[in-house]
Amino acid sequence: xxxxxxxxxxxxxxxxxxxxxxxxxxxxxxxxxxxxxxxxxxxxxxxxxxxxxxxxxxxxxx
Amino acid sequence: xxxxxxxxxxxxxxxxxxxxxxxxxxxxxxxxxxxxxxxxxxxxxxxxxxxxxxxxxxxxxxxxxxxxxxxxxxxxxxxxxxxxxxxxxxxxxxxxxxxxxxxxxxxxxxxxxxxxxxxxxxxxxxxxxxxxxxxxxxxxxxxxxxxxxxxxxxxxxxxxxxxxxxxxxxxxxxxxxxxxxxxxxxxxxxxxxxxxxxxxxxxxxxxxxxxxxxxxxxxxxxxxxxxxxxxxxxxxxxxxxxxxxxxxxxxxxxxxxxxxxxxxxxxxxxxxx
Numbered sequence: 653x654x655x656x657x658x659x660x661x662x663x664x665x666x667x668x669x670x671x672x673x674x675x676x677x678x679x680x681x682x683x684x685x686x687x688x689x690x691x692x693x694x695x696x697x698x699x700x701x702x703x704x705x706x707x708x709x710x711x712x713x714x
Numbered sequence: 715x716x717x718x719x720x721x722x723x724x725x726x727x728x729x730x731x732x733x734x735x736x737x738x739x740x741x742x743x744x745x746x747x748x749x750x751x752x753x754x755x756x757x758x759x760x761x762x763x764x765x766x767x768x769x770x771x772x773x774x775x776x777x778x779x780x781x782x783x784x785x786x787x788x789x790x791x792x793x794x795x796x797x798x799x800x801x802x803x804x805x806x807x808x809x810x811x812x813x814x815x816x817x818x819x820x821x822x823x824x825x826x827x828x829x830x831x832x833x834x835x836x837x838x839x840x841x842x843x844x845x846x847x848x849x850x851x852x853x854x855x856x857x858x859x860x861x862x863x864x865x866x867x868x869x870x871x872x873x874x875x876x877x878x879x880x881x882x883x884x885x886x887x888x889x890x891x892x893x894x895x896x897x898x899x900x901x902x903x904x905x906x907x908x909x910x911x912x913x914x915x916x917x918x919x920x921x922x923x924x925x926x927x928x929x930x931x932x933x934x935x936x937x938x939x940x941x942x943x944x945x946x947x948x949x950x951x952x953x954x955x956x957x958x959x960x961x962x963x964x965x966x967x968x969x970x971x972x973x974x975x976x977x978x979x980x981x982x983x984x985x986x987x
Contacts, residue, residue, distance in 0.1 A: 702746070705731065705736050708728070
């Protein structure tokens with residue numbers, strides 16, 4: 653299974669990763685904090701990782 | 715925590731840019747291409763100047779210089795001439811490169827010195843309050859263009875091409891995978907190489923142009939550019955108004971340091987520098 657690592661102190665909640673995720677793995681909660689809602693749906697396309705302007709998200713494949 | 719930690723001054727992170735500012739994406743693509751090429755951290759010099767883009771290389775753990783506004787390329791010229799073994803990378807914003815330092819850009823391109831310049835074009839002066847830049851698209855709104863931009867948009871790629879650069883490329887932060895390879899080929903090119911990267915500024919550009927959401931602004935870039943290969947198959951009307959993406963020019967031309975060394979007798983004819 654892929655591991656989604658989020659660095660909460662670096663994330664600025666811009667939502668770019670959420671909107672570009674093809675399988676809706678990520679979500680911003682009510683307070684604007686980024687969280688993983690469906691880790692199993694992740695297809696490791698790494699679009700979130702390479703589009704993140706703050707290097708705050710990373711996908712690790714086994 | 716990131717794979718790129720070894721290239722970062724992690725104690726300074728997170729960087730200063732606004733949420734959704736994709737200068738960071740262009741900056742990250744540059745770090746990834748450096749990683750891909752396996753450049754020696756101590757033999758790669760980052761030169762940057764003023765502005766949102768100009769401040770980002772400060773967060774990188776490379777030998778770096780922060781220079782007066784628009785003068786990054788002049789300092790880079792000095793660094794390269796003093797020690798030609800170094801890889802010199804300049805990260806600039808569009809205003810910094812094409813307006814304040816426009817003349818330096820032309821003449822560095824003309825000399826064909828082995829420097830890589832990355833110009834992050836967000837079409838606005840973000841740090842000073844959203845004034846229009848020479849690269850602002852016609853009709854777009856800015857704090858100094860409340861009724862829309864009436865000037866012609868400057869094409870940085872055409873400018874340096876005309877000035878004599880031997881490598882010119884254009885990318886954007888929507889097609890970010892292509893961007894990494896584009897920057898990598900610019901760094902490996904012998905001679906002056908420039909990559910113009912279209913980025914977004916949600917705080918000033920997006921807010922004034924009805925695209926406040928960062929992802930909407932990135933999506934807008936998708937329709938703004940078309941790859942060079944794709945454009946060949948399209949009709950003229952379809953390509954009209956779009957910017958070409960990819961390697962726009964790549965030529966082998968005598969590099970300045972090589973020619974200089976040969977004339978000064980430092981290196982024999984045919985010997986690699």
